[in-house]
Amino acid sequence: MLDILYNRRSTRKFLNQKIEEEKIKKLLIAALLAPSSRGLRPWEFIVVDDPSLLEKLAISKPHGSLLLNHASLAIIIAGDKTKSDVWIEDCSIATIFIQLEAEALGLGSCWVQINRRYYNDDITANEYIHEQFNIPERLEVLSIVGIGYKAAETPPLTDLDVDWDKVSFNKFGSLYVKE
Numbered sequence: 237m238l239d240i241l242y243n244r245r246s247t248r249k250f251l252n253q254k255i256e257e258e259k260i261k262k263l264l265i266a267a268l269l270a271p272s273s274r275g276l277r278p279w280e281f282i283v284v285d286d287p288s289l290l291e292k293l294a295i296s297k298p299h300g301s302l303l304l305n306h307a308s309l310a311i312i313i314a315g316d317k318t319k320s321d322v323w324i325e326d327c328s329i330a331t332i333f334i335q336l337e338a339e340a341l342g343l344g345s346c347w348v349q350i351n352r353r354y355y356n357d358d359i360t361a362n363e364y365i366h367e368q369f370n371i372p373e374r375l376e377v378l379s380i381v382g383i384g385y386k387a388a389e390t391p392p393l394t395d396l397d398v399d400w401d402k403v404s405f406n407k408f409g410s411l412y413v414k415e
């Protein structure tokens with residue numbers, strides 16, 4: 237597991253190579269096995285591989301979504317706000333499960349934030365995606381994961397990224413220092 241965590245880096249440049257059906261299925265199994273508050277599983281996933289739809293997703297917001305133009309696949313993660321008051325937490329866990337399974341399958345991925353982001357001055361990124369994909373009102377789009385074969389390797393995280401200063405022991409500020 238730690239190998240996957242060290243190696244997972246955000247990938248924003250992808251090869252023009254299709255992802256095998258079996259791998260797509262495994263990405264979705266990972267999402268559907270994620271834990272959720274009270275086991276309510278308040279999520280919905282929309283799998284997108286049509287290049288014209290990926291282009292639409294790529295302009296969901298002014299910055300940080302263009303990578304979807306080059307991805308082979310995008311998974312939209314939406315939460316049902318009528319089912320759970322903690323849909324954001326539940327959908328975040330499902331999002332990262334997809335990213336970790338992508339790494340395990342030798343794929344690159346990147347989280348594209350949609351919740352609380354704007355398409356333009358007038359409408360939110362969530363509203364824009366609702367319109368494009370005919371999504372029911374009860375759902376809120378949290379994120380999109382762009383996925384594909386990596387066009388370049390980003391160096392993995394190292395032990396220098398393991399910031400032990402962020403960890404206290406028994407009381408706040410009493411550092412848990414590990415060499």
Ligand SMILES: Cc1cc2nc3c(=O)[nH]c(=O)nc-3n(C[C@H](O)[C@H](O)[C@H](O)COP(=O)(O)O)c2cc1C
Pocket residue numbers: 244245246247248299300301303346347348349350390
């Ligand atoms: C909640 C969240 C939102 C993010 N939103 C975006 C985004 O909209 N666009 C993007 O290119 N990267 C996005 N990222 C990726 C981060 O920029 C990236 O994880 C961070 O810079 C650390 O780099 P690494 O993933 O390579 O370790 C997001 C990551 C998280 C966890």
